Amino acid sequence: MTITPENSGTPAYLSGDLAPVPDEIGAFDLPVTGALPPELTGRYLRNGPNPLPGHDSGHWFAGAGMIHGVRLRDGRAEWYRNRWIRTRSFTEDARLLGPDGLDRTAVSANTSVIRHAGRIFALVESGFPYEMTPELDTVGPCDFGGRLTTGMTAHPKTDPATGELHFFGYGFMPPYLTYHRLSAAGELVESREVEVPGPTMIHDFAITENHVVWLDLPVVFDMELIGRSLPFRWSDSYGARIGVMDRAGKVTWFEVDPCYVFHVGNAREDASGRVVLDAIRYTRESFVSIWGRIGGTANPAAETGGAVLHRWVLDPATGGVTEEQRDDRAVEFPTFNENLLGRDSRLLYTVSDDAVVKYDTESGATVVGDTGGRPGEAIFVPAADAGAEDGGWLMSIVTDRSGEGSRLLVLDAAGLEFVASVRLPRRVPAGFHGSWLPDR
Numbered sequence: 001m002t003i004t005p006e007n008s009g010t011p012a013y014l015s016g017d018l019a020p021v022p023d024e025i026g027a028f029d030l031p032v033t034g035a036l037p038p039e040l041t042g043r044y045l046r047n048g049p050n051p052l053p054g055h056d057s058g059h060w061f062a063g064a065g066m067i068h069g070v071r072l073r074d075g076r077a078e079w080y081r082n083r084w085i086r087t088r089s090f091t092e093d094a095r096l097l098g099p100d101g102l103d104r105t106a107v108s109a110n111t112s113v114i115r116h117a118g119r120i121f122a123l124v125e126s127g128f129p130y131e132m133t134p135e136l137d138t139v140g141p142c143d144f145g146g147r148l149t150t151g152m153t154a155h156p157k158t159d160p161a162t163g164e165l166h167f168f169g170y171g172f173m174p175p176y177l178t179y180h181r182l183s184a185a186g187e188l189v190e191s192r193e194v195e196v197p198g199p200t201m202i203h204d205f206a207i208t209e210n211h212v213v214w215l216d217l218p219v220v221f222d223m224e225l226i227g228r229s230l231p232f233r234w235s236d237s238y239g240a241r242i243g244v245m246d247r248a249g250k251v252t253w254f255e256v257d258p259c260y261v262f263h264v265g266n267a268r269e270d271a272s273g274r275v276v277l278d279a280i281r282y283t284r285e286s287f288v289s290i291w292g293r294i295g296g297t298a299n300p301a302a303e304t305g306g307a308v309l310h311r312w313v314l315d316p317a318t319g320g321v322t323e324e325q326r327d328d329r330a331v332e333f334p335t336f337n338e339n340l341l342g343r344d345s346r347l348l349y350t351v352s353d354d355a356v357v358k359y360d361t362e363s364g365a366t367v368v369g370d371t372g373g374r375p376g377e378a379i380f381v382p383a384a385d386a387g388a389e390d391g392g393w394l395m396s397i398v399t400d401r402s403g404e405g406s407r408l409l410v411l412d413a414a415g416l417e418f419v420a421s422v423r424l425p426r427r428v429p430a431g432f433h434g435s436w437l438p439d440r
């Protein structure tokens with residue numbers, strides 16, 4: 001029987017498609033349906049919370065990080081393995097807020113996994129990155145030679161022109177927001193405080209060719225929630241601002257309708273110098289609903305609609321901003337061709353309950369690709385010889401509707417047609433973000 005909140009008393013974040021797996025396994029020569037493109041030679045890695053058996057982390061976002069990996073080579077699926085990330089909170093039960101203050105190695109590292117300058121990092125926004133091997137063993141925490149003094153967002157951005165990695169850390173004590181930049185070689189070369197009015201939860205941001213785009217939104221730190229849940233809640237008084245920061249650090253702030261954004265799509269500068277930002281936007285009601293569900297405090301039956309695609313156009317020359325809802329489907333996990341990150345692009349890929357939804361953000365046209373189950377984030381992998389923005393594939397871990405098994409699904413990104421799927425040896429819990437790491 002599938003355990004649900006109704007039949008077990010188990011919180012939603014430990015039930016159904018979020019239920020953790022109990023152990024680490026490995027399997028070789030996985031069955032493939034269709035034909036894996038030989039060019040897809042590398043590793044697909046995906047991170048997500050997976051508390052140890054018997055542990056209740058109190059919130060979906062707080063569970064110990066586990067990476068699921070699938071090794072593809074020359075049309076074959078060589079292996080699958082899943083490994084917990086051996087952070088200090090995993091191995092020693094150390095706490096972020098300890099007797100000696102903040103310990104940024106005592107974190108879950110459960111949100112995303114990236115590669116920069118040849119190093120693989122598991123990321124969670126409250127802490128330091130944890131370096132991993134290509135075989136998913138934990139190397140240890142990284143503070144870039146002592147230079148990093150804040151957490152590191154799970155959503156850093158690689159500038160496709162320079163190879164630099166832009167990121168930030170936020171905190172519940174000043175400095176509330178700090179911008180950082182890693183060189184293409186992996187050196188932390190810039191850290192700069194950005195002034196915001198208070199401690200808000202900032203999950204993602206955007207960059208364009210010349211700017212960094214900040215989301216200062218009304219989900220605020222609340223000390224009283226420490227020990228009970230993740231200490232953040234919606235605030236009706238904080239207000240909502242989007243900031244456009246130039247390379248010199250000057251920020252122009254734009255007041256916007258209060259909302260929350262976990263994930264941005266792409267951002268770019270238009271011909272008039274305006275910044276165009278596409279993101280997946282929650283209203284107050286939809287944020288409170290999902291926050292309650294993943295925090296285990298809400299009745300799933302009382303959930304309201306999810307988040308939808310939204311566009312802001314911000315003009316630093318005039319201070320003017322326009323915003324527009326672009327669709328009414330509930331979607332999340334926007335991805336796009338990151339060779340065009342911060343530059344002109346028009347295509348976004350998102351996931352809904354049982355499909356990939358592709359948006360042409362200029363025309364408004366959509367393509368819906370049935371995934372035959374519940375998809376996780378669909379990563380865009382560009383083909384080496386691609387001429388078009390959507391020349392490449394989407395890769396997503398899809399869990400069968402029965403909830404019993406999972407597949408790594410490969411779709412053609414142009415028309416969302418089925419290309420191949422790899423049967424994984426076990427169900428993979430719904431999680432957060434992954435990366436495709438091609439062999440060099």
Ligand SMILES: [Fe+2]
Binds near residue numbers: 203432
């Ligand atoms: Fe995220």
